[in-house]
Amino acid sequence: MTDLKIYLEQLFQTNIWVKAVLYLLGFFVLGKLADLLIDQVLKRLAQRTSFSFDDEILELVHRPVFWTISLLGPVYVLDLLTQDRLEAYLLAAIKTLIALIWWVTALRFINWLTEKRLLYLIAQGRIGRDILYLFKNLLRAIAVIVGLLVILSIWKINLTPLFASAGIAGIALALAAKETLANFFGGISIFIDRTYRVGDYIIIDSGERGEVVDIGIRSTKIKTRDDVLITIPNSIMANSKIINESAPVPRFRLRVPVGVAYGSDLDLVERVLLEVAHQHPRVVKDPAPRVRLRAFADSSINLELLCWVEEPALKGLARHELIKAIDQAFARAGITIPFPQRDVHLFVRPEASEDLLKGPQID
Incomplete structure (x- = not known):
């Protein structure tokens, strides 16, 4: 028995291929154990909760967790077997694959978040439908940009010129679309501050009163009691005094x-x-x-x-x-509602009364 133990230790130390296979199998088993832990234990615990948020999150991440842990095996094997430029390329390729897995997971999470959670806010009238699409596209754009930056950093590409170009383009865009950006960020501030929501009755500075029928990316639409639709840019709404007659309670x-x-x-x-x-x-x-x-x-x-x-x-x-x-x-x-009345008292001077009695004088 002692001889077998010594033989195995020498085999692992001298035979690099055995160690590589053990790395691959070990990380694959760890990935499978993590997958079973999520699928058989954590999911059952999540089913006992009164909300479905945790169940859906576990459904999204349990496959990416398995593949991430499994792909760590080839990373260690490449580090063990090769010490040349090929190792760097293969390692970058595997890390890129891991990044792509989580990239796709992030996009799926954004779709789930907007379709399941933000649609609930639309049903309650808290935000407009175009705000939903705005946040969905904005989150997607952020995920794509972050994913590209991560992949570029994995391949050790210099990002300084890219950031410099983006900064110049951002300044030019901000100057060219100043009003559009002001309305866009005004809509974001209205959504965050919850100044009003769709269905509320508000009075703005200029005196118009009406029901908020839509909160868009660029403007807010108000329908007055005369059934006239007023469109006001969000930059103006964000900097105006607004009386919300429906808040904090609709009474x-x-x-x-x-x-x-x-x-x-x-x-x-x-x-x-x-x-x-x-x-x-x-x-x-x-x-x-x-x-x-x-x-x-x-x-x-x-x-x-x-x-x-x-x-x-x-x-x-x-x-x-x-x-x-x-x-x-x-x-x-028998209760009287009075109206304004005035009593007029006439005072006539004595000499004036004598002239009135004589009547008009005829020459």
Whole structure:
């Protein structure tokens, strides 16, 4: 037994081909064990979780892991057998193959991420469809550029002239397409900051109010209540004051001003207003409607009915229906809604009154 052990040690030390075969077999077995670990153990553990993200990630990477570990065997064998220029070429070729495997895996991951996860954001109205394609193409471009740089570095190609040329081309592109780039990065900032999303009702600096129907690469489209479509560049939207009536919650508060005559029973007025709000089908119960006294005006005591509707789109219609219902309820309750009045007092001087009694003088 001792002699066999000594013989095997001498064989491994002196016979380089045996060592090469052992390298190949050893890394192949390690790759297969890693593949079985992922396929039989990690996947079963992932199936017990409540989300599918881990299952899909394991499905994407378990084959690349196997081939990467298996290809490390030839790398060690080449380092063991050859010491010339052929070794460098073959090693670069194997490393390029490994890089290509992970390159394809990265592209598959980008497709999965955009098709499965970003489509969910589109369904919720958080981003527009063209933003999805923008991110998909942008991530693909980044993956392609990084992959090419890795392969060029494997083959020891000088990248300095390439970077210099890219820098000059980038400066020229930035100067030629300044407005386009400003709109592009404005759209990115809108997406990251989540200032608004598709379906929100917003008011911009110039006073236009409407529903966001699309957030594109270059511009944002808003449909006003007059069914007019307004297209605004993202660079302007990113640097404007925007009131989002749909955030942080879609409920929208209505303020309905009401004036009643002096001498009215204010407790009765408050009860009537709250009853109208509670009976209105578009007014939500929580938060509850409320009435506030605001001012003693010239002709009336001013109050304000505060209530909430489900979404800003109901703002105009709900206000119309509430004002109509308040007018009818006040008429039934005998509550007077005053209008501005003026009392004019005429003061006539005594001498002027005598002249009026004499009548006109005829020459």
